[in-house]
Amino acid sequence: MGLSNFPSASEGVLPVLVINTVLSVAVLKNMFRSMLQVVGGSPSPSSGANSEQESHESSRERRVSITQFKALSKDIGRRSSGSGWKGVTMVECCVCLCRFEGNEEVSELPCKHYFHRGCLDKWFHNKHASCPLCRSMD
Amino acid sequence: MANSNLPRRIIKETQRLLSEPAPGISASPSEDNMRYFNVMILGPTQSPYEGGVFKLELFLPEEYPMAAPKVRFLTKIYHPNIDKLGRICLDILKDKWSPALQIRTVLLSIQALLSAPNPDDPLSENIAKHWKSNEAEAVETAKEWTRLYASDA
Numbered sequence: 001m002g003l004s005n006f007p008s009a010s011e012g013v014l015p016v017l018v019i020n021t022v023l024s025v026a027v028l029k030n031m032f033r034s035m036l037q038v039v040g041g042s043p044s045p046s047s048g049a050n051s052e053q054e055s056h057e058s059s060r061e062r063r064v065s066i067t068q069f070k071a072l073s074k075d076i077g078r079r080s081s082g083s084g085w086k087g088v089t090m091v092e093c094c095v096c097l098c099r100f101e102g103n104e105e106v107s108e109l110p111c112k113h114y115f116h117r118g119c120l121d122k123w124f125h126n127k128h129a130s131c132p133l134c135r136s137m138d
Numbered sequence: 139m140a141n142s143n144l145p146r147r148i149i150k151e152t153q154r155l156l157s158e159p160a161p162g163i164s165a166s167p168s169e170d171n172m173r174y175f176n177v178m179i180l181g182p183t184q185s186p187y188e189g190g191v192f193k194l195e196l197f198l199p200e201e202y203p204m205a206a207p208k209v210r211f212l213t214k215i216y217h218p219n220i221d222k223l224g225r226i227c228l229d230i231l232k233d234k235w236s237p238a239l240q241i242r243t244v245l246l247s248i249q250a251l252l253s254a255p256n257p258d259d260p261l262s263e264n265i266a267k268h269w270k271s272n273e274a275e276a277v278e279t280a281k282e283w284t285r286l287y288a289s290d291a
Contacts, residue, residue, distance in 0.1 A: 094238040095203060097150045123237055126204045132238040 063110050063138060066117055070102035095119035095132060111136040141172045147203060148172065151241055163245045165196065173198040177209075177245060181288065182253040186280035187215070190288030194224070194248070196241065206235035207244055216276075216283040218257040218266040226251070227261035 067075070073089050092099050093106075093116045100106060105117040113133040115123075123132055130137050152172065155165050162180040167173075177194040181187030193212040199205050209231060211224035219227040230239060230247055260266030268276040 095147075096145075097147045119237070122204055126201075130236070132236045135234075135236065 064107045064120070066105055066107050068102065069100040069104050069106045072106055072108060072114060073100075090114065093119055095123065109136070110138045141170075144172050145202075148198060155241060160242055160246055162249060163242075165241060165245060173202075175241065179245065179249050179252070181284060182249060185253045186277045187217075187252045187284050187288065190284035191290055192252075192288050194245075196244075198241075203237040203239075206231045206239075207241060209244065209248065214283060214287040216265060216280040217252065218255050218260045218262055218269045219251055221261045225261065227259060 076089055090100070090113075095115050096119050098116075100116070106114045107117045107120040108114040109120075109131050111131050111134050113131050115132065120132075152167055159165075162182070163178070165175045165177045167175050175196040175198075177196050179192045179194060181190035181192065190213075192215060195210055195212055197208045199208060209226055211220055211226065213224075214222075215224075221227075226248060228247060228251060230236075230244065255269060257266040257269035265276065268279070
């Protein structure tokens with residue numbers, strides 16, 4: 001059966017090719033990155049370190065954008081005037097059922113649903129990762 | 139005290155439940171514990187529970203709305219997703235809970251469960267078996283139980 005069949009020499013060529021390609025791409029990427037750092041001078045290593053740090057954060061934290069409600073509602077107005085995107089401004093947070101105030105911090109998810117920052121944080125700290133409204137996990 | 143420090147969300151939900159009740163559903167908080175609700179659901183029309191008035195209890199745990207309310211039938215009911223202790227098999231009361239759901243939406247879901255029993259995800263094995271082997275007869279039993287236990291005395 002499948003498990004007892006060792007790959008023959010001809011079958012073994014493909015994995016080796018794949019591994020070689022992956023390795024050389026990785027090497028090229030590193031070279032390219034160090035070249036960029038040299039060319040970009042001093043600011044780029046620090047920004048590189050920042051993006052590295054961000055990528056270590058959980059995906060859940062990365063996908064949340066935090067803004068003040070007044071900025072977000074202005075942005076929604078702008079988005080909805082564009083082609084086709086139907087912007088709906090929610091007036092109250094569905095987690096605490098309280099209205100959003102202009103200077104309050106709101107967390108927006110990629111599905112465009114937003115909540116008070118503190119309300120969404122509480123849900124996420126309860127070991128959940130889905131949007132409270134549409135359950136999307138992006 | 140149970141009623142001190144009641145979150146604003148619970149106060150708002152209670153006010154809205156009382157001022158705009160959902161059709162066929164009533165929920166009112168207990169006077170000595172505002173987290174405990176006495177609930178009544180009317181059996182949906184064209185279901186075996188039609189004509190019945192079902193009493194339930196609903197409790198909002200400390201973590202609510204981060205955790206689901208605890209709901210249980212007090213009235214005896216013949217339903218594949220409700221056991222003899224009144225416990226309900228419903229995903230939104232367990233892993234599908236979301237803080238965007240409310241007392242109202244939970245009770246509407248329970249009402250919908252009465253209209254659409256799901257014997258493939260049973261809580262009462264015997265009732266589910268009955269439902270799958272002879273649905274007409276199971277529906278008759280459900281109607282009989284509704285007359286016996288859920289009719290207003």
